[in-house]
Amino acid sequence: MLGENSLAIHGGKPVRETSLPYGRQWIDNDDIQEVVNVLKSDFLTTGPIITKFEKGLAEYVNAKYAVAFSSGTAALHGACFAAGIKEGDEVITTPITFAASANSILYQGASPVFADIDENTYNIDPNRIKSLITNQTKAIIPVDFTGQPANLDEINSFARENNLIVIEDAAHALGAVYKNKKIGSISDMTMFSLHPVKNITSGEGGVITTNNKEYYEKLLDFRSHGITRNLSKLKNNHGPWYYEMQFLGYNYRLTDFQAALGFSQLQKIDEFIEKRQKYVEIYNEAFSKVSQIEMPFQSSECQSSWHLYVIKLKAELLNGTRKAVFEALQKENIGVNVHYIPVYYHPYYQGLGYKKGICPKAESLYENIITIPLFPAMSMKDVKDVIFAVNKVISHFSK
Incomplete structure (x- = not known):
């Protein structure tokens, strides 16, 4: 669990006083x-x-x-x-x-x-x-x-x-x-x-x-x-x-x-997805102005259920690694994750004989993605906090 006293960038106060998870159920x-x-x-x-x-x-x-x-x-x-x-x-x-x-x-x-x-x-x-x-x-x-x-x-x-x-x-x-x-x-x-x-x-x-x-x-x-x-x-x-x-x-x-x-x-699935889509639209508008990240793909023929919102870092435009950006967001009390570690990276699969290098595009993606919070129980303040924190961290690491 992230502590309230986590040190944010430059040693200042974090964007949030308490941690926001990347996902959470909504039970009424x-x-x-x-x-x-x-x-x-x-x-x-x-x-x-x-x-x-x-x-x-x-x-x-x-x-x-x-x-x-x-x-x-x-x-x-x-x-x-x-x-x-x-x-x-x-x-x-x-x-x-x-x-x-x-x-x-x-x-x-x-x-x-x-x-x-x-x-x-x-x-x-x-x-x-x-x-x-x-x-x-x-x-x-x-x-x-x-x-x-x-x-x-x-x-x-x-x-x-x-x-x-x-x-x-x-x-x-x-x-x-x-x-x-x-x-x-x-x-x-x-x-x-x-x-x-x-x-x-x-x-x-x-x-x-x-x-x-x-x-x-x-x-x-x-x-x-x-x-x-x-x-x-x-x-x-x-x-x-x-x-x-x-x-x-x-x-x-x-x-x-x-x-x-x-x-x-x-009975509430459509309501949940509608909220997810609303927050995705807000994220998309905000992050379309951030040249250092690539937003998720959206198909014109399909409708995603938006379980996750994954941003891809453009490493060539950043001084920091994905790990540094990830840890900086954690210090801002933004719950982030990475989806996913390529399955064959796991020691068990390595033991079965799978070798790194078999899916180069997947491996490259893994090095640069971060999942940010997206769930129906988020408030508009939560969404704005995520946007502010991402902009703050990306700005800090930008070349």
Whole structure:
């Protein structure tokens, strides 16, 4: 936690007296009451609110099915299982993402293949995907980084041509729109995260949406130990109590009180995104005058859900490094972060044989980006404080 006595640039007072986080949930009394209602009910887990939440989210994104999981990572793991990913397979994904995108591939015994990014969108480059497809390629996991949809037309086209499955990591992108279609209705399977800093939260949690009934049924069983009660699937039937474990699944279920929070938050998703977009417009206007930074890409064909606002430093115009700028913003009590460390930089992946240099554009991006605060619960004063602090720090380090 940043202290109130942090020394700002030149030893003066920081822009803020207390720390502003880069992201934070917004929980109101309606959310709390929905959770309390479940706590007073007969079901705390695996009850009717799970189905209510899943149906509501599926309807919101115009998908046929939704399956809730205990985390976004668990949901991605379930999607990889449903896709039939196994040992010996390769799955192409981006290095500019949280480790879970690639970890879910490893959980199934398959190998992540990292494709470099587009320099404008920071999303996976479809041309790099095309060059990396082999006979072992089973699936593609594009990531809608910061809430900006990846190039889904090209990605899905490559997938169809090569009989591949697309598992879209839309952890950042609930509420985003790609060419007039809601994210969650386009790819074979789409994952949304319900972590507290995401666009809506259930505390922890994740959801897979799909239009494929076979995937849907596999996902349902996978999150509950591979167990089914579906009479049409049973190998035997000892009576009305009977159920069967038909494959090795996991306990990845979401609780009812988490689902209650998620459903309550879902009713406010458009309001949350509207606030994010408003603050983005203010940031864009302010930072368009700052030559030392590059603002996030905005597509004319898509609507980002603006989970994150990432600025890219133009190193050639600054005396300081990203680290120096980052630490200076911290001293101004502005909560900043970096999204993301390229996945294959992590020691575990280095131990698997991945080498630095395989995605030069992603690596260059990592050296120069900073995530600044963006969340609906921010006040206008918070937004102005961020702008003032960024301008102050950039001015200090400018050549």
